[in-house]
Amino acid sequence: MVELIRKAIKTLINRHATYKSRNPQIERQKLIDTEHDHYQLVTIGWHNDKRVYHCSIHLDIKDEKIWIQQNLTESDLEEELIALGIAKKDIIYGFLPPYLRAR
Secondary structure (H helix, E strand, C coil): CCCHHHHHHHHHHHHHHCCCCCCCCEEEEEECCCCCEEEEEEEEEEEEECEEEEEEEEEECCCCCEEEECCEEEEEEEEEEEHCCCCCHHHHEEECCCHHHCC
């Protein structure tokens, strides 16, 4: 089960990493830690004289479930993960307080 989850997360991160900024000074970096099951897509660079740095996507695997810790994209990551074969019950919104996570 964990291997299926890892594969789905890597596919999702790789897909989002291909989206290019119109600004050539901004890049996306994939941070994939399969040993500890932490996965991030980070946007870094410069916009004029301002530093750009933010975590666009942050996913973790805990107890064979995907925890969506951050989603600064316009995409519905839950829908994308379901399309990649992950059951809805195996997706947790880590950015929500526990009392709002119950489905």
